[in-house]
Amino acid sequence: MSPAPSDSWRPWMQRALQLANLGCGRTSPNPMVGCVVLDAEGRLVGEGYHSQAGEAHAEVGALRQAGERARGGTAVVTLEPCCHHGRTPPCSDALLAAGIRRVVVAMADPDPQVAGGGIAQLRSAGVEVIEGVAAEEARALNRAFLHRIAHRRPFGILKWAMGVDGRTALPNGASQWISGPEARNWVHALRARCDAVVVGGGTVRADDPLLTSRGRRHSEPLRVVLSRSLALPERARLWDTAQAPTLVAHGYEAPARRRFQLDQRGIERLVLEACEPWALMQELARRGCNQVLWECGAELATAALRQSCVQEVAAVIAPKVMGGTLARTPVGDLGFTGMQQVPAWQTTCPQQLGDDLLWQLHAPELDRRWTSPPLPAQRCPSP
Amino acid sequence: MSPAPSDSWRPWMQRALQLANLGCGRTSPNPMVGCVVLDAEGRLVGEGYHSQAGEAHAEVGALRQAGERARGGTAVVTLEPCCHHGRTPPCSDALLAAGIRRVVVAMADPDPQVAGGGIAQLRSAGVEVIEGVAAEEARALNRAFLHRIAHRRPFGILKWAMGVDGRTALPNGASQWISGPEARNWVHALRARCDAVVVGGGTVRADDPLLTSRGRRHSEPLRVVLSRSLALPERARLWDTAQAPTLVAHGYEAPARRRFQLDQRGIERLVLEACEPWALMQELARRGCNQVLWECGAELATAALRQSCVQEVAAVIAPKVMGGTLARTPVGDLGFTGMQQVPAWQTTCPQQLGDDLLWQLHAPELDRRWTSPPLPAQRCPSP
Numbered sequence: 001m002s003p004a005p006s007d008s009w010r011p012w013m014q015r016a017l018q019l020a021n022l023g024c025g026r027t028s029p030n031p032m033v034g035c036v037v038l039d040a041e042g043r044l045v046g047e048g049y050h051s052q053a054g055e056a057h058a059e060v061g062a063l064r065q066a067g068e069r070a071r072g073g074t075a076v077v078t079l080e081p082c083c084h085h086g087r088t089p090p091c092s093d094a095l096l097a098a099g100i101r102r103v104v105v106a107m108a109d110p111d112p113q114v115a116g117g118g119i120a121q122l123r124s125a126g127v128e129v130i131e132g133v134a135a136e137e138a139r140a141l142n143r144a145f146l147h148r149i150a151h152r153r154p155f156g157i158l159k160w161a162m163g164v165d166g167r168t169a170l171p172n173g174a175s176q177w178i179s180g181p182e183a184r185n186w187v188h189a190l191r192a193r194c195d196a197v198v199v200g201g202g203t204v205r206a207d208d209p210l211l212t213s214r215g216r217r218h219s220e221p222l223r224v225v226l227s228r229s230l231a232l233p234e235r236a237r238l239w240d241t242a243q244a245p246t247l248v249a250h251g252y253e254a255p256a257r258r259r260f261q262l263d264q265r266g267i268e269r270l271v272l273e274a275c276e277p278w279a280l281m282q283e284l285a286r287r288g289c290n291q292v293l294w295e296c297g298a299e300l301a302t303a304a305l306r307q308s309c310v311q312e313v314a315a316v317i318a319p320k321v322m323g324g325t326l327a328r329t330p331v332g333d334l335g336f337t338g339m340q341q342v343p344a345w346q347t348t349c350p351q352q353l354g355d356d357l358l359w360q361l362h363a364p365e366l367d368r369r370w371t372s373p374p375l376p377a378q379r380c381p382s383p
Numbered sequence: 384m385s386p387a388p389s390d391s392w393r394p395w396m397q398r399a400l401q402l403a404n405l406g407c408g409r410t411s412p413n414p415m416v417g418c419v420v421l422d423a424e425g426r427l428v429g430e431g432y433h434s435q436a437g438e439a440h441a442e443v444g445a446l447r448q449a450g451e452r453a454r455g456g457t458a459v460v461t462l463e464p465c466c467h468h469g470r471t472p473p474c475s476d477a478l479l480a481a482g483i484r485r486v487v488v489a490m491a492d493p494d495p496q497v498a499g500g501g502i503a504q505l506r507s508a509g510v511e512v513i514e515g516v517a518a519e520e521a522r523a524l525n526r527a528f529l530h531r532i533a534h535r536r537p538f539g540i541l542k543w544a545m546g547v548d549g550r551t552a553l554p555n556g557a558s559q560w561i562s563g564p565e566a567r568n569w570v571h572a573l574r575a576r577c578d579a580v581v582v583g584g585g586t587v588r589a590d591d592p593l594l595t596s597r598g599r600r601h602s603e604p605l606r607v608v609l610s611r612s613l614a615l616p617e618r619a620r621l622w623d624t625a626q627a628p629t630l631v632a633h634g635y636e637a638p639a640r641r642r643f644q645l646d647q648r649g650i651e652r653l654v655l656e657a658c659e660p661w662a663l664m665q666e667l668a669r670r671g672c673n674q675v676l677w678e679c680g681a682e683l684a685t686a687a688l689r690q691s692c693v694q695e696v697a698a699v700i701a702p703k704v705m706g707g708t709l710a711r712t713p714v715g716d717l718g719f720t721g722m723q724q725v726p727a728w729q730t731t732c733p734q735q736l737g738d739d740l741l742w743q744l745h746a747p748e749l750d751r752r753w754t755s756p757p758l759p760a761q762r763c764p765s766p
Contacts, residue, residue, distance in 0.1 A: 320726070322714075325716050329550075334705070336705065339560060346702070
């Protein structure tokens with residue numbers, strides 16, 4: 001069998017995807033996009049990627065590099081070129097102005113402001129458009145952006161570290177460190193790929209975490225504390241906002257005196273419609289977060305799972321039998337009463353991180369099956 | 384570098400190890416042993432393995448196959464030939480009688496009745512003996528036998544199945560099935576490699592398990608219930624001893640009325656010095672068990688770990704977030720108060736069993752580090 005015509009573009013699209021990934025963690029609320037430009041003879045003459053929201057789009061950088069050599073050539077882009085004036089002018093216009101004759105795209109942009117309009121504009125101007133090249137890889141790359149567009153909430157990753165017996169702390173609360181340095185490095189790198197990292201007040205009180213990428217990302221992701229009572233320690237590493245921004249989110253019921261204390265310390269506050277994960281995720285989506293990392297204790301993790309705020313679990317499993325009848329565990333009651341109700345998550349191949357194991361699981365059918373077992377009443381309904 | 388002289392025997396020794404493994408699960412209290420016999424020109428003329436306690440040793444089977452062709456030849460054996468009259472005559476005598484001129488062994492037999500005596504006898508009769516070929520593989524093959532000889536207790540494997548959040552049951556106790564059919568098949572095959580399978584009374588009451596290899600082994604491993612109170616259900620699949628033998632072990636404190644009930648049902652009973660894992664393991668070693676599988680709940684698993692009755696953990700991890708604040712977990716309190724006290728177990732590469740993950744961990748330095756952290760007083764001292 002000869003390859004499908006679009007298959008010949010695959011290697012270039014894979015290069016464009018590599019370029020797109022260079023922007024990982026810094027493009028939100030935009031997607032990651034990469035572009036290569038070939039001249040009329042098919043020679044590589046320009047490469048570009050979207051490096052940060054507000055900066056030039058991938059196509060513009062690649063066209064700039066190509067200059068006059070783009071005329072009569074091909075642009076290979078990981079996402080449909082935009083056709084609207086945002087913070088930067090439309091890329092479809094730039095492609096036409098550069099004299100590009102053929103555009104190869106991996107997938108249409110689901111953003112309602114684009115949604116096929118870019119492709120239509122190019123086609124009506126006589127440009128050949130080839131769609132769907134390496135579409136699956138492109139969707140995987142931008143799964144967080146796509147999730148936010150589809151659900152108006154960021155893509156949520158719930159991470160925990162536990163012993164092989166499922167413990168996230170010893171009976172006396174000690175938990176530093178369960179995992180080894182390789183796994184902790186991996187978590188720092190994971191934070192660099194996220195727009196915000198969320199904990200509850202209990203984690204601040206118990207662990208006094210720093211929650212940064214240790215400089216892997218500039219600027220650092222937003223550190224968020226979701227706290228009903230605002231009973232937070234006076235001193236905490238999260239209050240040093242020179243290293244990274246911190247936001248304390250709470251509901252209307254939070255005591256005025258404690259709100260005032262936070263304001264005096266110069267900590268940003270956010271009053272939520274309800275002090276629940278779903279309300280926080282809606283706010284974070286409004287703030288342009290595509291991907292959010294939950295690094296919280298069992299109580300908040302349980303609420304986040306039940307409110308469909310977790311699309312991926314990253315379980316770091318240490319080769320340690322920690323023990324503990326009353327020791328902390330990753331997740332509290334989810335309301336299942338029979339094993340047939342418990343959905344199987346989609347697994348990836350486990351990775352060895354030093355002595356530890358990393359197992360990443362994807363939510364079954366992106367939330368649909370998750371909400372199907374009959375759950376007892378929640379404090380706040382999932383919107 | 385030219386290979387060491389012993390390296391040329393490695394392929395034959397690996398064949399002998401393959402043969403030895405054919406007896407897996409049926410040789411206890413003996414080790415697994417395999418043997419190949421080569422004629423004077425180095426051609427394969429006989430193969431044998433120890434298939435079952437009381438049956439011919441590996442050397443005898445291989446020599447029988449070789450017949451007269453063994454004269455002037457070489458025997459490659461995974462373990463030092465025995466030199467004592469047990470249920471069968473000494474293999475060293477048989478090798479000499481067959482005219483074998485060279486014996487290649489992987490390792491000496493640590494059994495005090497042999498312990499180098501077989502090798503010495505062969506050498507003094509003028510036979511060339513080459514030792515230590517593939518010694519590590521041979522030790523790994525017979526790790527259970529070697530553990531029993533060294534510690535007078537069987538090698539213990541603690542197996543559990545849990546969700547990725549460390550739960551071994553839902554809050555209401557439901558646990559069938561956490562793992563998928565591939566993992567459950569693997570457990571049946573694991574039972575076939577063990578001489579006994581141990582549970583506590585709680586598991587009999589909660590799960591009514593069958594605990595057989597589902598015919599993979601004939602006869603089935605001994606099913607053992609360790610119960611302090613003997614408060615066992617009147618009907619249970621374990622009481623059907625037509626399928627597999629069952630033994631109920633208890634201490635002196637067990638109520639006489641319940642002992643009587645078991646006797647009337649025809650269930651074998653064993654009165655232990657103390658109703659604790661260490662006492663049971665000593666008894667099972669006396670009965671010739673090399674390898675014992677713990678398939679018990681958290682309470683008994685904790686006691687078995689604390690009393691150094693577990694040399695390997697086999698954790699089956701399902702891609703399911705089960706949840707549950709009060710749900711069952713694999714292990715109870717081990718007495719650790721700081722993470723630096725918790726030893727790291729030696730890991731093997733995780734295996735995928737269908738959708739589930741199998742992670743096997745070996746006890747740190749075979750029990751030595753395990754007992755080093757200061758543990759609170761136990762009900763019974765480890766002997």
